[in-house]
Amino acid sequence: MTGQSRPVAVIVDGYTTGNFLPPAFTAIGADVVHVQSSAELMTSMTLPDLSAYRANIVCTSPEAAARVLAEYAPVAVVTGQEPGVEWTDRLNALLGLPGNDPASWRARRDKYEMIEALRRAGVRCAEQFKSSDPEAIVEWAEQRGEYPVVVKPLASAATDGVAVCSSPDEVRKAAEVVLGASDIFETRNREALVQSYLAGTEYTVDMVTVGGKRYTNGVSRYRKRLQGTHNIYDREDLLDPASPEVAALVEYTSSALDALGVQSGPTHAEVIITEDGPALVEVGARLSGSLAPEFQRACTGVDQAHLVALAAVRPQEFLDRYAGKVFSRNRFGALVITATELDGTVEEIDPGALAQLEALPSLTNLRVKIKAGGRIKPTVDLYTSTLGVHLATDSADQLERDYERVQQLKDAIFRLR
Template identity: 30%
Template sequence: MNPVSSGVFLSAALRERGEECALVYDGHFAAEAGSGGPGRRVVHRDVHSTARLLRDLRVRHVVPGSEAGVDLAHRLAEHLDLPRNDDATASARRDKAQMVKALGDAGLQVPRQALVTTREDLARALDHVGLPAVVKPPASSGSDGCRICRTEREAVEHFTAVHGRSNLIGKVNEAVLVQEYLPGTQYVVATVSMDGQHHLHELSRSRIDERGGTPTRRHTISCHRLGSEERRLVAYVCACLDALGIRRGAANTDVRLTEAGPRIIEVNARILGPTLHPDPYFIAFGSSQQHLLVESLLAPADFRRRLRLGYAPPNVMGKAFLRSFGSGVLRGIPGLEAVRRLPGFHSVTSLPEVGSTVEDHALTTGTTGIVYFVHEDEPVVEKSLAVLVGMEDAGTLFDIAAV
């Protein structure tokens, strides 16, 4: 469903095993129908007609190819009576406000929050949540519409800016979520589940900078081994997956490790995005999340054996989401040669074309490139990431002519 992010490589992983794919796009993403690789294209109009077509194609599994496909994939699987996650918690897996409430109701420690639709609601929410607060759409992705507000005035301005507007996945923000700001290191936890058992594929620390109140993910670096804090964090995430009824398929979870312990940011019931190439993942982890998901669907006996293995990736991965820090026409990428010479460099993907227009934004969509470093020693990866960030901040990576 809507394979517009790493779903492109999910369909490729299926084809590698000789499987045919039906690529379903809803109206908002119909223009992307040429980007998902070979396969039958289906433009979704309504659940009944799409389900009828998929039934005729003898589809066996329905999986989301991006955040925008999570809800549609579940509704179609339910309509076709195909394997899927818990029906009762389907809306909580998509709506961040319902998600945090469901986790709190399950006895997990969660941030304070409130869902607001008016300025009066917002004032009461800030009294409950406190400042600073995170103000964001309850359903979007890539940090779209997310802002850390340190004053009531900032919160009001941001609420006004996002309320009633269309978000990154084509939904109107009919309400806005106000959430307690959580200090601490943020982690990404990528999993694949089968029969209620969760396989930890990737655990990575994120560097997130704040630019004008907007959280900007600069890079992630994977954990080579699990210490006591990391094990506690992973156990918390698995409890979140259980509470949200995630018994099968891929998920990626953002969680903060605070002084009081792990606290949820959000669970995404899909493969990790944006468009992440699987090749560096095979070097760092021995497989990619897309390929593990396919294994769980098509070779369950192999995946069950994998579930018995502990988390012990052979290498460390650093993944940098390149930032232009300027808008205009791209004249060149003069710093790229130096980046390619950095220790541990593996590859760079999704670079914009020279001559195209680039935009300075904080969204983690990978539109200005993603650099992968893979090495057996974590300090080597950390140093290369630091050099790259320094080049971005100094403006020596991209050459952009302001328009």
């Protein structure tokens, strides 16, 4: 609006960890306006807290939204969650703001287009095929003649629908499951994707980019196990930036982001170090889904949401302080991701078990994902994990003791009917 004294930033689809963006912008003296890219809010995710925004704009197109937003003279448009990737890119272009080329938005949203963009750029990547026909997907796997392969939706998240398949029957079943469902963003899966299996250790690489220049705010190593066709995640450990794999992961991920046209904004990449070197699993052009700002601040001194806000409102300050650099690790840190075999309705959260979890010496953040009255069922993906427990401490031994205690309490916290 004319005469406003505080800069205004726009957040598109501020679901889940996008809820950390409004307080980050407020902390650096900016207001936020929310843009909802769908006619109705997507109830499959944690909803945006619309009370944190000056306004919530619901339009049928980015062009219509841009006309409304022009009144606020925004300084930046950022993505809150993956459904907003296309609108973010288009709004930045329509408003004359720095951002990513909207002509290539699919490479930053569609997992097939993402890997093909890497292939065209000569960046190491998986082999792949997509189809709306399960039998065509089976035929590709059989002709390739090397199992396992990975079947997944084209544009979901939280390992939704991802299956590691070791036979034609498993491939067929996994493809049918994907094609018979919607993704977590409530969009019907019209095609399924099958890719070669990347054997090796998986890592996450989180970055924030301004004008093609990046700061790496975290690199973590996953620990997981294969149960049937599903990868069950156990924990995510923040690495020492001096670890030998970090430099290779940062270099590879930056090359991948260049190939995907990422010139601006946050990214959360999953990368596997294979025997041939790092290879991308996928990248989300948004904040890390496991972001807990207090945990990142405790471990590295700065969190990704703050970095996004700083980059949007004061880009030169971001470049001066962070461009080309890698985080420092001040504490040992891990995210514990708990799995369960429980199946039923949660009657209540056990107060004694909850108190014991909250008393862990290294606890910085505890997320109980299933509330009283909610359904708990055996874990098959990140979406059906039960707790997210962030631990940060000066002692590696304390971290391990607290990890073991989480494992002892993870089911006791849920009382079933």
